[in-house]
Amino acid sequence: MDLFTNTTDLKALFLALFNCPDEQAVERIIEREPAVFAQANWKPLGGNENMYGVIENQQASPIAALVEKLTNSIDATLMRKYYEADLDPTSAAAPRTMDEAVRLFYGAAAANWDLPGFRRAQAENIQIIASGSVRQPSLVLYDNGEGQHPANFETTLLSLLRGNKNNVHFVQGKYNMGGSGAIVFCGRHGYQLIASRRYDGTGEFGFTLTRKHQLRADEENDKKNTWYEYFTVGGRIPSFPITDLDLGLHNRRFTTGTVLKLYSYKLPEGSRMVTRDLGRSLNEYLFDPALPLLTVETKERYPKDRALERVLYGLKQRLEKQDSKYVETSFTEDFQTREFGAMRVTCYVFRTKVEGKTVKESNKTIQDEFFKNNMAVLFAMNGQVHGSYSSEFITRALKLSLLKNSLLIHVDCTHLLPKFRGELFMGSRDRLKEGEETKELRKFLMAQLGKPGGRLAELEKKRKDAIAVDSTDAQDLLKNVTKNLSFNPELLKLLGSTFHRRRRILQTIM
Numbered sequence: 139m140d141l142f143t144n145t146t147d148l149k150a151l152f153l154a155l156f157n158c159p160d161e162q163a164v165e166r167i168i169e170r171e172p173a174v175f176a177q178a179n180w181k182p183l184g185g186n187e188n189m190y191g192v193i194e195n196q197q198a199s200p201i202a203a204l205v206e207k208l209t210n211s212i213d214a215t216l217m218r219k220y221y222e223a224d225l226d227p228t229s230a231a232a233p234r235t236m237d238e239a240v241r242l243f244y245g246a247a248a249a250n251w252d253l254p255g256f257r258r259a260q261a262e263n264i265q266i267i268a269s270g271s272v273r274q275p276s277l278v279l280y281d282n283g284e285g286q287h288p289a290n291f292e293t294t295l296l297s298l299l300r301g302n303k304n305n306v307h308f309v310q311g312k313y314n315m316g317g318s319g320a321i322v323f324c325g326r327h328g329y330q331l332i333a334s335r336r337y338d339g340t341g342e343f344g345f346t347l348t349r350k351h352q353l354r355a356d357e358e359n360d361k362k363n364t365w366y367e368y369f370t371v372g373g374r375i376p377s378f379p380i381t382d383l384d385l386g387l388h389n390r391r392f393t394t395g396t397v398l399k400l401y402s403y404k405l406p407e408g409s410r411m412v413t414r415d416l417g418r419s420l421n422e423y424l425f426d427p428a429l430p431l432l433t434v435e436t437k438e439r440y441p442k443d444r445a446l447e448r449v450l451y452g453l454k455q456r457l458e459k460q461d462s463k464y465v466e467t468s469f470t471e472d473f474q475t476r477e478f479g480a481m482r483v484t485c486y487v488f489r490t491k492v493e494g495k496t497v498k499e500s501n502k503t504i505q506d507e508f509f510k511n512n513m514a515v516l517f518a519m520n521g522q523v524h525g526s527y528s529s530e531f532i533t534r535a536l537k538l539s540l541l542k543n544s545l546l547i548h549v550d551c552t553h554l555l556p557k558f559r560g561e562l563f564m565g566s567r568d569r570l571k572e573g574e575e576t577k578e579l580r581k582f583l584m585a586q587l588g589k590p591g592g593r594l595a596e597l598e599k600k601r602k603d604a605i606a607v608d609s610t611d612a613q614d615l616l617k618n619v620t621k622n623l624s625f626n627p628e629l630l631k632l633l634g635s636t637f638h639r640r641r642r643i644l645q646t647i648m
Contacts, residue, residue, distance in 0.1 A: 148371075148378045152333065152345045156385065159270040161325035161402040164347070180367040183318070183348060184298030187365040192298055195566070196319025200404050201416075201511065202568035203319040205423040207279055207398065209522055210317045211264045212236075212429050213309035214283025214396060218337045219243035220308075221284060228305040235552065236428040236520045239308035251430060251451070261430040261449045262389055266420075268412040268435050269386075270402070275410055275439075277403050280387055282395040286334045288344025288377040295332055295396070296346070296368055310520050319566065321348055321366060325402030328366055334396040335380065342377035346370065388434045388447060408510075411435065413448040418510045425548060426454040426521035452521060453508065454548070457486050464488050464504060466544075469593055473586065478579065479555035483587070487597055488544040501543050508546060515547040515583075517562070517570065524551070524563040525570035527580075535580070536588040540601040545594070547587070 151174070158164045168175045183189060197203040216239050220227045223243070233239040240248050250256035263282040270276040286294045298318060321328045328350035335343045347369040353361060370376070382391040409415045413433045420433075430451040435443060457465055470484045488508070492500045513526035529542050538545065551559055561575040570576050587594055 148376050149380075151376070152343075152378070155331055155345075155347060156333075156399060158276075158399075158401065160274050160276055161327050161329050164329045164401055165327065174371070175369065179370050179372075180349075180351070181292075181370055181373075183296060183321075183366040183368050185292070189298050190363045190365045193318045193366055194322055196322065197566050197568045199511075199568070200320070200323040200406065201409065201419045202423060202566075203323055204277070204400075204403075205420065205522065206317050206567065207320050207400075208264070208266070208420070208424065208427075208431060209310045211279065211281035211283060211396070211431075212427060214281050214285075215263055215429055216240075216243065216283075216309055217306070218282070218284040218395075221337065227308070232306070233308040236308055236310070240428050252455075254449070257430050257451060258432070258449050261432040261451070264429060264431040265388055266412055266416075266431065266433045266450075267386065267388070268439055269399075270439075272410060272439050274402050275405060275412075277400045277412070278386070279398045279400070280385070280392070280395065283337065285336045285395045286344070287336050287341040288334075288375040289341075291332070291334070291344055291346060291375045295334060296348075310522060318366075320400055320403075321350075323404040324348075324400050325404070326350075327352075329401040331399040331401075332368075332396075333398075335392075335394045337394050339394055343380045343383070344375045344377040346375055388432060411440065411443075413443075413445060415510075417448055417450050418507060420450055421453045421456065422508070422511050422513060422516070423523045424450070424452050424521060425516055425518050425523055426452045428521060454521075457508075457546070463492055464507065467597070471586070473582075475582075478558040478575075478582075480553040482550040482553075483583070484548045484550075485587070485594065486546045486548070487541065488546070490544065490601070505543065509543075514545065515549065517549045517551055519551050519559070519563075519567075522567065524567045531580075531583075535584045536594065538588070538594055538598045540598050541594065544601075547583075549583070 151171075154167055155164060158167065184192065197206060216236070217227060219239075220232070220243070226232065233242055244260075247256070247260075251260060265278075265280045267278040267280070268275050269278060321330050324330050328348060330348045331345065332348065333343065333345035335341065348366055349369075351364045351367050353364050380393075382393045385392045385397060387397075405416060409419055413435045417433050420431075424431075427450075430449050433448050433450050435446045437443075437446065440446070456462075457468070466487050466489045468484060468486045470482060472480070472482050474480045488504050490497050490500060492503060495503065509529075511526075512528050513523065514529040515527035515531050516523045517525040529545075531547075532538050532545050533542050551562065554562070558575055561573050562570060562579065564571055586592075589595070
């Protein structure tokens, strides 16, 4: 049977795959259709079996890998706006930053995204939808972006290391590989469904499926590694004509753009509820995204939850609410040197007690809400975190023990000199390099933020002076700030026995 002349079969095949709740269901379809999914119909992802190392050596965590997918969705949405304006995104007249692009394409509308209704309407153009079971979730990612023709999948959605965006300054992507990192976390087999249709409605709706190749017995003797591959029919990306499709998107049917399904995605414990737990983590990594996104849960997964849709617009938006019950104070400092260029650093200091809770209870709430990924210092580019320090930097480098669990530092690296910035971050955009530039930046931040008489030193002193030594809260605070610190055991014993009577001992060791 020639599937390319039978559009009903191709549509049925796509919908059967799309409606699979997990990787086991995908496996059953493949086993049921051996002729369709014969090995001859699979091609190496990136055009080369040796791309396995490129894919495997991406982001170290499933959250960071998912962030790359969402970053691609933001890029695609901005690119659509540019194409609709009939402009050349690589021209000298094109915006140089994401902020410039948002101002150009959205104008006054972007200013209204601070208002819930306007923000939600925009967020529906990029959606993260949970499916499958609570224990083994699959994720649907949708964007109403530029989309791709089936004939161009292999040079866009399925390509690696081509540098497709390297000449486009107003998008985040440039390495043409980051989006592949999520495949590693798609269950045991790497199943990921990719489907797209060009933004202007021309051409057909194309789709493919990725997987990790299962080595045959004879291949195990010849190959050191397996590889990732994608599905074709007759050597081409399968496609069929559509007007629209019901894919379970929130408040719309699919017409153009791109939709992905990541089967049995390995979300860490405590992150399986998309609208809450996962949303908190994504907010940390997408500290200040160019565009808002929508997270969507289902009644099947959480029948008692009343908030099945939530807008995700970055941690910055949450931190800088005027009526924040968590943030005590914040301040921003701008730095510029000949060595690294311009850098903006913002410090957010949290309250020791919130909503009538004890210090211990407040600390747990703040950690759950704002430090879910143990990132106390965030290094970001265009609003996306590219690397971080833990609270170790607060205690050891800045010597601010009382602010250990109460200080979040955001370092905006967007305007650093390109050469210096290029030596800071790994290509995976989830961690810092251990090089000279990184060391110099750390020393600079230590000197500027940890200087005696500085804003943070004053806040540390204020916390120390405010400790009520006879209260249970003070004992909780002491436990929090001394945790993981290498004090002499005898000193700690003495401190514990006399803390309720002698405040000066605490002041001496801090």
